Amino acid sequence: MAIEVLVLLLALAGVLPAESKFMVYNTSAGIDPNKLNVHLVPHTHDDVGWLKTVDQYYVGSNNSIQGACVQNVLDSLVPALLADKNRKFIYVEQAFFQRWWRDQSETVQSIVKQLVHSGQLELINGGMCMHDEAAPHYIDMIDQTTLGHRFIKEEFGVTPRIGWQIDPFGHSAVQAYLLSAEVGFDSLFFGRIDYQDRAKRKNEKSLEVIWQASKSLGSSAQIFAGAFPENYEPPKGFYFEVNDNSPIVQDDINLFDYNVQERVNDFVAAAVAQANITRTNHIMWTMGTDFKYQYAYTWFRQMDKLIHYVNQDGRVNALYSTPSIYTDAKYATNRAWPLKTGDYFPYADRANAYWTGYFTSRPALKRYVRIMSGYYLAARQLEFFKGKTTSGPNTDSLADALAIAQHHDAVTGTEKQHVANDYAKRLAIGYTEAEALVASSLACLVESTANKECGNPTTKFQQCPLMNISYCPPSETVLSNGKDLVLVVYNPLGWKREDIVQIPVMTDDISVHDSEGKDVESQLIPITEAYHKLRSYHVKAYLGRNAGGTPKYWLVFPVSVPALGFSTYSISRAQGTVISAGARPTKSSVYTVQRGENSVVNIGQGNLKVAFSAEGKITHYINKWRTESVEQSYSFYAGSNGTEKEPQKSGAYIFRPNGSFPISPAKQTPLTVVHGSIVDELHEQINSWIYQVTRLNKLKEHIEVEFIVGPIPIDDGIGKEVATQISTTVKSKKTFYTDSSGRDFIERIRDYRTDWNLEVNQPAAGNYYPINLGIFMKDEEKEFSILVDRSVGGSSLSDGQIELMLHRRLLLDDSRGVAEALNETVCVENKCTGLIIQGKYYFRFDQLGEGARWRRSYGQEIYSPLLLAFAEEDKNHWRNSRTTSFSGIDSSYTLPENVVILTLQELDDGNVLLRLAHLYEVGDHKELSVMTSVELKKLFPGKKIGKATEMSLSANQERAEMESKRLVWKVEGSAEEKETKVSRGGPVDPVKLEVELAPMEIRTFIIELVQLNNLFDA
């Protein structure tokens, strides 16, 4: 290769000075303080799955659905940036970026590193995906952001500065304070806020605000936040993708249609229009949209020309920019900004178009994601205990699948069916590997002793991911030949835990013992026909095989498990052996009550009892301090098919009901009452497609409602959205509280918005909010709380009442792009039926001021259920050869009640990532909403902490560095308002290693363990 060719190539890339006949555009403009600055921000918005799967988007397959190929974007971007050092680009979605990065040669990687370091290519937002803000749990948001941020840190040594949530359908407080301020972002930008809100903000120039989203952390976690005037696209007429329609700048006087002055005028007009609704002389143009820059040059060529000619014109100043440059420019103006609290939910893009349907859409996927989220947390703990290995199964694949599933068209349920299947497939693959890791880690732990660490453990553990449909092959085994069923019960929480486990068994001829051989009280509950059907149909559908012999009973028994540890139980065949009666399960007494009989049914063996009317409705909730009237019922909304005047349909995104219809229980079906020593249940067939179990167990003072809903009938041509209502006497005065991404609770007032005078078009849909953890209401005496097992939509549509939407099946598309009806089915041998979902919610009354304790602590138990692992072996041999009890933390220690471990994870370099979270908000609870502290040393028994470095939430920079860089923005209004004292835990003494946590504080550490002793030395 001759040097001439080198030079030619460089010239081609535009690197060498251009020749005379080659038009050179002056693109070097920076900020001009005396002009209106139009920040052109070249970007592409690449959904990590939506109409196509993430891989299809990456490689550009399945283009008949949508023409999109992210590989093209990144491939074509690099030479386009090289060609002119003034050009800039931001890239957002790391799931794509990492796919591309893996494909690149080291030389290309070097070029890209240089582009990143020079600031031409800025990686912002930086999570694996642009997560949704309504359906994901905050732990998932943190995890998926961390995955992206740490990759960026490792490969490029940089930390993203900007939150870029341009497409999610409303914006959560947690996004603002936790996933933005606490990860060290300097600003947060987004496109979608309520159309009424937007109109007011345009008028008041308040699209850009200082957002203090956390009551508890206040100004210490505020962020500069900008909502775009329209969406995240360029102004009309400035789209420059290959084949786009916008007029290009035709500046070749040798050709026809020369239009430079016209285009400059268009540009200036659009800039001035935007300046009129924006504070300061800086406006941002988002130059790109979904999957654009497939041939990046097409955009840059036009932007080069626009910058050149607009600046030649001189009325405004156009420049290549990034949101960072824009943010710095805003900051440099030293202006004060309006204060924003709360969040931006719900989102409507116009009247009758509330994007509140997706809070519930695809409830099965939402539940799957939530289960995997909890499992991933536990699996990482076990991976740490065992020691992460480079070979063998690990949690990386599940991490990746979960990260992608947080995308705003994934767990949201707003993707096409085949894409939903892809997310589920990824989770299943990730789970399978994590399941093996968990099994091997538990095997390692049970085989380790004080004298021996595990080598290659031989114990084979099985787990039962389909337990929810009573499918659990290891527990369904017919024990014989001196084998017992050994059950290892792992508790991922930092507290000792008393709980009930429930497993399907084939026979009543069994006994239950703990690891010391002591009898364990247990109860057998007949598995009803409803569950048999669920089991056989779905095993066939999902595993492609027959479920085999049907288990007769649920075996339930109480277990006690140490913090971050396990206990062991055994289930044995009673027949032919001499066992004590105490080890034999009691059989439940079961009877039916005919509906309408003039009788009352009472259930409850513990402190809480519930009375039902003979109609099957709960009438009274009786605990030790009072009796409450409660009524629970079902209804459905008919999904609107649109009208001529207002064609908006109810669909995957949008909840637009056309009437609400109560579902009355079928008169003929009897109620089935199950009484036992541990659990009481009331079973009801509400109608042919709703089955409900109301359950109380003697350990807990709350009601568990298990529902099986579906297939929702559609033979009447009407889509239906099924809700349940719980009515109480709480004088809620229109007010209720829903969590923000599973963390802070936010006050909601029916038919009211804090930020503007709400025009009510949709009394139901417009009052729906996302629920990840729970919803509650209160009056001067009491609180009524509901906790959920997945992300769901809900509201309080009348005082004292709470409503949850459980399932949706719709027949029409709602015209937001997905172009499919949300009509989920499950198929066996090509015969498909509507999706049946099964799930639980939990409710409880508390005295005023006490509700938070249950919501926070039991909420954590729901998120992190006990992990059950089964082995088949002689229980005595097991007891003699295995470790039967384990705790990952110092046995003398328990975490404070108000603290939870969000993350305990061994990183690839052997260090440990630890996140501790205070569970309570300021004012939540008089005893628990206080500063608390954790002794780090106690969390690592048998190990010595070499260094504990506090990090940003996404663990990509030291906390101290992050805080030192934080921009201090001015807020409009009184000094008093702004200067609320914020409580934060103090610095960690490197010797004492005690971590203070203020309410709602999450602290992230990277811990170097310098000396790794035997686990059992402590």
Add this chain to the structure above:
Amino acid sequence: MAIEVLVLLLALAGVLPAESKFMVYNTSAGIDPNKLNVHLVPHTHDDVGWLKTVDQYYVGSNNSIQGACVQNVLDSLVPALLADKNRKFIYVEQAFFQRWWRDQSETVQSIVKQLVHSGQLELINGGMCMHDEAAPHYIDMIDQTTLGHRFIKEEFGVTPRIGWQIDPFGHSAVQAYLLSAEVGFDSLFFGRIDYQDRAKRKNEKSLEVIWQASKSLGSSAQIFAGAFPENYEPPKGFYFEVNDNSPIVQDDINLFDYNVQERVNDFVAAAVAQANITRTNHIMWTMGTDFKYQYAYTWFRQMDKLIHYVNQDGRVNALYSTPSIYTDAKYATNRAWPLKTGDYFPYADRANAYWTGYFTSRPALKRYVRIMSGYYLAARQLEFFKGKTTSGPNTDSLADALAIAQHHDAVTGTEKQHVANDYAKRLAIGYTEAEALVASSLACLVESTANKECGNPTTKFQQCPLMNISYCPPSETVLSNGKDLVLVVYNPLGWKREDIVQIPVMTDDISVHDSEGKDVESQLIPITEAYHKLRSYHVKAYLGRNAGGTPKYWLVFPVSVPALGFSTYSISRAQGTVISAGARPTKSSVYTVQRGENSVVNIGQGNLKVAFSAEGKITHYINKWRTESVEQSYSFYAGSNGTEKEPQKSGAYIFRPNGSFPISPAKQTPLTVVHGSIVDELHEQINSWIYQVTRLNKLKEHIEVEFIVGPIPIDDGIGKEVATQISTTVKSKKTFYTDSSGRDFIERIRDYRTDWNLEVNQPAAGNYYPINLGIFMKDEEKEFSILVDRSVGGSSLSDGQIELMLHRRLLLDDSRGVAEALNETVCVENKCTGLIIQGKYYFRFDQLGEGARWRRSYGQEIYSPLLLAFAEEDKNHWRNSRTTSFSGIDSSYTLPENVVILTLQELDDGNVLLRLAHLYEVGDHKELSVMTSVELKKLFPGKKIGKATEMSLSANQERAEMESKRLVWKVEGSAEEKETKVSRGGPVDPVKLEVELAPMEIRTFIIELVQLNNLFDA
């Protein structure tokens, strides 16, 4: 710029060896003689105007009509080719390539030159556009090809090897033998042949043939010609444009949907299917289609993978190729090929879809192109006589406009209206400059004398491009004050010419003299109301101004003009001056005859007389040797609106009539008869929108029919296609003859094709053929010929009859992409009316064997009308101070009657491009279809020929070199058939400089004139 960055950039361009983690595809495959070779030919088909204008296509504007940007194609192509030296591409349309080339820096130009020299980028076909083969005149085809070929030669030093007429709608003999074999192509490829023909050829593996398209030149001008099996696109499923739907090759095992084996299987299956209809083990895949490769990398990435994996698979051999490589591979097989004669007209892509409408579509544009073509020929002669200058007006812009207008969606009439306007605009701009050049050249010539060459001539000549609508400001002047109207009449033909000129004048008070002051006989013909309307409406419409005072008369008088030269005439105000009666024009006698009166009208002052019945129909054609019965009439076809079963509509491309309806002359309107000393006319208002003049002048023995047709009424909702029929007693036995692109005549037989058994679906449309020069039929006694003034469709639908389609106005689109109805209008102040066309055709009877003489020689006069230039000056002063007569050739010399100068043009380097054409085919005429010769020296009086180099037709290589490279193909069949003796002119003796021309031979020379003496020395 550090060296590292250099290296990085090179790596980015794929020039350096790839790193380990970077997948390397083996794309190096050449031909494998033992396998089926799939030649992947990457290409883009870039229409030089169609739905968008040429410039819009180039810059990528107006994308709402069609997403297409040729700049993207060429920009993205260069790095894609650099990235892998095995990748190849062909580029075709030089109009685009030259636009792009002008924009490139010298460094990029150097890179591209290297790509061309290495064969990675091959420039094929190489004209400015891919000209149509039905509507353009062969002179235009030669000119536009020459323009492209010489550019390629000058910039790259290469000559295109391949004819690539992939999209034109049928293929002409002239394309095959003249524009392919005679420009030195080794093969010719195309996509569109009749569906019946194609089916048979697939079956017989005869899509690839040796095409001997010229009767006269036979095997000396044959070419290997391949029709594609389908069109010019890739096999289904192998389209790889950005956003295309074809499955990409997903070969990343880390991602889902890995599909390498599937895609390899698809590839092999498609290859085998094509191999089954193709001779030899070589097949070509045209990897591209209209305006593809906007991001070239998308195609090459997939082709890289396909070549790699298909060859790994090994069943077939895939390679990057070009039509040249493919042709060489075919040639190397040494196989014999079927012989093809004639042409591929008409083209139907299915039953009822004959693409014969476009032969006539946009008749005004077709006429404009033809006028400009003739003007360009004359203007170049005058440019040469004056001496080409770098400053001042020249013919380049007209050359360019004409070249583009030959595109297969330009003169064809198959473009959108706005694009048709663009072509017309370009012609108008080109004409304006050429008009100025002509004026200054004539000024120069008239001011030059034996003693003085012209410097800056002061004579201002005016010309009258709108003479056809009787608008000619210089002749409409009211002469006074001793000014006379001086008329310089230029004759671009190589023979002395006697002709009639006709100009509008305001008054009868005038006299006409020749340059020696002699009286010239003249005649005044009243200008009728029909022309007044044409004039005022169109001057307003096209010039945006009022036409001014209306001229009363056409002044006609005979002129005599030397070869390649001019004569001068003067028109003076008679009033008040004493002039001889002989100089005063005679007034025509005009009378009307009521239709239906029982009388016969006779016209004709010369050897030919015509009798009309009182219905206005010609009844008899009387010349010296016999009287013929003739009848002429009009009719229209109702354009089909499609039926449910066969939705094909009649449109811009397709002629699909739904019935034919005679147009009977309105009974009420009288016939107007004009008798005069020179010209006789019969005027008829056929109906409210057809006006016709039948004209005879005493110098000529043919009938001239002038028609004004339009606006075609559409208020009945029916599109109409207007035809005229001329019926004779010729016993034509289904047989007639139409010219091929204005050159050779081809025998046509009604309802019959030479190459297959025709299934007749469309008795009219399926028998239509393109006519550029004329159409004739004959029997054992006589020939009947019609010559036309533009390209037009015609046929002989019954024995003895000939039909011409004159005008088309249709209300629906015919679904071939143009997406507009062919409904031309002309607007004045936003009020639009259907287009009126005006034109002429000429007919004549000859004794058998004599017709060719009139067709060839008068055809040439139609193509090259006398060029009139006007000046206003005292005629005596003019006579004394100006040169009044000029001939560009030796005054002792005239070209042989069977030879014409196609090109006499000064090139930029000062050399002269000369093309001489024999006008007759073998067998055309017993005296004229013979070898003839031209004395080159006589063509350049006053100059000395330094060197005359015979060139290929497109003047991009020496003829000898071209002949030495010509591939000699084997033809199937008997040796006798193949070995027909072909006559060709012999080598030119460099001293004698006599050029022999055999029938139909065209010989091209570049002539160096070493000594340029005064023009008038000879």
